[in-house]
Amino acid sequence: MTHPQSTSDAQNPLLTAWTGPFGLPPFGAVTAEHFRPAFDAALAAHRREIDAIAADPAAPSFDNTIAALERSGRDLDRVVSVFFVLAGANTSDAIEAVERDISPLLARHSNALYLNRALYARIADLYERRDALGLSSEQARVLDRYHTRFVRAGGALDKPAQDRLAAINERLASLGTQFGQNVLADEKSYALLLDESDLDGLPDFARAAARAAAAERGAPDKYAITLARSSCETFLQFSKRRDLREKIFQAWIKRGESGGATDNRTIIAEMIALRAERAKLLGFDTFADYRLDDQMAKTPQTARKLLDQVWSRARKKVLVERDALQKLIAQEGGNFALAPHDWRYYAEKRRKAEFDLDEAEIKPYFQLDKIIDAAFDTAGRLFGLTFTPVDVPLYHKDARAFEVKEAQGDHVGLFIGDYFARSSKHSGAWMTSLRDQEKLLGDIRPIILNICNFSKPAAGAPALLSFDDARTLFHEFGHALHGLLSNVTYPLLAGTAVPSDFVELPSQLYEHWLEVPEILQKYARHARTGEAMPKLLLDKLLATRTFNQGFATVEYTSCALVDLDLHGLADPAGLDVTEFEQRDLAALQMPAEIVMRHRLPHFQHLFSGGGYAAAYYSYMWSEVLDADAFEAFEETGDVFDAETAKRLREFIYGAGNLRDPAEAYKAFRGRLPAVDALLKKRGLADAA
Numbered sequence: 001m002t003h004p005q006s007t008s009d010a011q012n013p014l015l016t017a018w019t020g021p022f023g024l025p026p027f028g029a030v031t032a033e034h035f036r037p038a039f040d041a042a043l044a045a046h047r048r049e050i051d052a053i054a055a056d057p058a059a060p061s062f063d064n065t066i067a068a069l070e071r072s073g074r075d076l077d078r079v080v081s082v083f084f085v086l087a088g089a090n091t092s093d094a095i096e097a098v099e100r101d102i103s104p105l106l107a108r109h110s111n112a113l114y115l116n117r118a119l120y121a122r123i124a125d126l127y128e129r130r131d132a133l134g135l136s137s138e139q140a141r142v143l144d145r146y147h148t149r150f151v152r153a154g155g156a157l158d159k160p161a162q163d164r165l166a167a168i169n170e171r172l173a174s175l176g177t178q179f180g181q182n183v184l185a186d187e188k189s190y191a192l193l194l195d196e197s198d199l200d201g202l203p204d205f206a207r208a209a210a211r212a213a214a215a216e217r218g219a220p221d222k223y224a225i226t227l228a229r230s231s232c233e234t235f236l237q238f239s240k241r242r243d244l245r246e247k248i249f250q251a252w253i254k255r256g257e258s259g260g261a262t263d264n265r266t267i268i269a270e271m272i273a274l275r276a277e278r279a280k281l282l283g284f285d286t287f288a289d290y291r292l293d294d295q296m297a298k299t300p301q302t303a304r305k306l307l308d309q310v311w312s313r314a315r316k317k318v319l320v321e322r323d324a325l326q327k328l329i330a331q332e333g334g335n336f337a338l339a340p341h342d343w344r345y346y347a348e349k350r351r352k353a354e355f356d357l358d359e360a361e362i363k364p365y366f367q368l369d370k371i372i373d374a375a376f377d378t379a380g381r382l383f384g385l386t387f388t389p390v391d392v393p394l395y396h397k398d399a400r401a402f403e404v405k406e407a408q409g410d411h412v413g414l415f416i417g418d419y420f421a422r423s424s425k426h427s428g429a430w431m432t433s434l435r436d437q438e439k440l441l442g443d444i445r446p447i448i449l450n451i452c453n454f455s456k457p458a459a460g461a462p463a464l465l466s467f468d469d470a471r472t473l474f475h476e477f478g479h480a481l482h483g484l485l486s487n488v489t490y491p492l493l494a495g496t497a498v499p500s501d502f503v504e505l506p507s508q509l510y511e512h513w514l515e516v517p518e519i520l521q522k523y524a525r526h527a528r529t530g531e532a533m534p535k536l537l538l539d540k541l542l543a544t545r546t547f548n549q550g551f552a553t554v555e556y557t558s559c560a561l562v563d564l565d566l567h568g569l570a571d572p573a574g575l576d577v578t579e580f581e582q583r584d585l586a587a588l589q590m591p592a593e594i595v596m597r598h599r600l601p602h603f604q605h606l607f608s609g610g611g612y613a614a615a616y617y618s619y620m621w622s623e624v625l626d627a628d629a630f631e632a633f634e635e636t637g638d639v640f641d642a643e644t645a646k647r648l649r650e651f652i653y654g655a656g657n658l659r660d661p662a663e664a665y666k667a668f669r670g671r672l673p674a675v676d677a678l679l680k681k682r683g684l685a686d687a688a
């Protein structure tokens with residue numbers, strides 16, 4: 001597809017200053033056609049800036065090189081941020097076409113920056129003289145990060161190696177885009193359309209959500225189960241129809257493995273080979289070695305050691321869980337072996353039997369609006385923040401905005417929550433930004449988004465969450481606070497710009513406050529009666545925290561181990577993805593009744609972009625930190641302890657990448673964490 005040139009750059013709303021409320025982009029004026037010319041103009045402008053910095057006749061200084069780079073590329077930042085918000089949360093065929101066109105161009109642009117030899121020479125010169133430059137500690141950190149980034153991108157390599165790296169990067173960018181679009185295509189094209197008579201076992205909220213999903217797909221007299229996690233998992237949990245459970249489950253785990261045009265397996269094989277080649281060019285044995293060198297864990301061996309400790313305990317626990325579920329089947333007179341599509345259904349039954357707790361009974365107490373309030377209230381009690389709804393033009397009517405302020409009224413930033421699933425949105429939940437905090441070009445305040453995929457209720461009905469959904473909301477909101485509370489000068493260090501095995505600390509830590517009884521008492525209110533959750537139900541809910549944790553841990557940890565093994569291949573030539581996955585899981589002794597939480601053909605963390613490639617272990621690594629960090633509050637006897645919260649804000653939520661992660665954690669806690677708190681949290685401490 002070619003791009004029309006009818007709009008001149010001067011009229012392009014993406015290239016004019018954003019003068020909307022809070023500096024929002026003019027969403028109403030932007031159409032898909034504006035993006036390609038805006039990208040072209042912004043890329044060219046940044047390219048000119050980079051060339052000027054590299055060719056500066058003056059001797060390299062922090063200001064004319066590092067700070068100049070930090071000041072550059074602002075048009076591009078803006079176009080990129082608004083484009084990728086739309087590409088993730090409200091895409092279309094036209095946006096997808098731009099995305100395919102633009103991803104290799106962005107990779108080429110990044111190559112032009114990081115493989116610029118003259119620029120690297122200036123940075124290397126500054127880095128060598130760093131102790132004599134009289135830099136502040138933040139400036140020293142920025143210089144160190146630039147130097148590391150350039151070296152890791154190949155800035156110090158010879159020309160032929162750089163040329164090959166550049167080609168690899170462009171190809172990887174295209175493949176990553178195609179991967180994500182294929183998964184979305186498989187999700188969009190599938191819906192299990194059911195009649196009333198097929199809904200045996202489904203509670204009211206699930207029926208209402210299925211009804212709404214069918215209406216969105218143009219079948220208002222039917223019920224649709226989709227491949228969005230909230231829809232599909234709820235069905236697996238409650239439906240009495242084993243045949244239909246199997247059907248939806250098969251569709252779910254086969255995303256990206258259709259055998260047709262959207263099959264991702266050859267894409268994965270090529271990406272793994274290219275990543276391994278890139279790592280070798282940069283002097284590492286494998287991609288995993290390369291990737292972890294700049295993480296908190298430092299080596300695949302260190303990450304693996306943690307995963308192994310968890311895995312052996314989780315496997316023991318999951319076999320006990322499995323036997324209990326199989327026993328339930330026998331008690332019901334069932335004459336079949338527990339299958340993956342049965343696990344959630346029988347686990348729910350077992351929970352009901354053992355704890356007298358029913359998800360359908362809990363669910364009316366978790367109203368989306370109230371859980372948002374709970375997340376805000378927690379931020380108020382910890383950090384003194386307030387959140388006020390504001391009516392501003394956004395990109396979709398379901399997105400909502402809140403102005404965030406300090407207790408004394410100072411403006412902190414804008415928070416946008418976009419919570420409902422729709423077919424134009426990629427699956428999963430994530431935090432992103434339209435603008436990051438910094439002080440280099442003035443006191444610039446952040447605009448932060450949370451994108452989720454909760455089932456949208458029928459018109460007039462309240463939106464209800466599962467307890468897991470509520471946890472997801474708190475998780476993403478923890479990321480949002482990491483962006484909102486950022487207090488740095490240089491954009492490079494702002495907010496979530498930290499290693500991925502540290503970035504899940506603020507998010508996972510925040511989940512702990514959802515489980516604080518006083519928060520639940522206040523915000524878990526029945527959608528119809530408005531009554532608080534009865535104490536007995538609340539106690540039962542909290543008592544089940546470690547229920548089914550063997551399953552959850554195995555489902556997650558198998559993904560992290562397969563990821564490390566796959567990216568730990570020194571020579572992945574001729575990789576057969578299906579065979580690799582099967583062989584690796586067999587070697588791990590993966591229980592046959594459980595499927596990886598993300599199978600390779602739709603594992604977007606690894607292949608859609610690749611932010612978590614060889615780094616899916618990050619969640620577990622960060623969990624060691626968050627379990628230990630929450631204990632810091634518990635030890636004071638007050639989970640909102642002001643002194644602890646102050647240190648948490650200074651060294652974690654507000655600190656971006658000002659310090660090495662281990663140093664930041666020590667500054668908060670006084671020491672590094674041990675794994676014990678994590679094992680206790682997951683109920684694995686006694687499963688050694």
Ligand SMILES: [Zn+2]
Pocket residue numbers: 475479504507
């Ligand atoms: Zn996260």
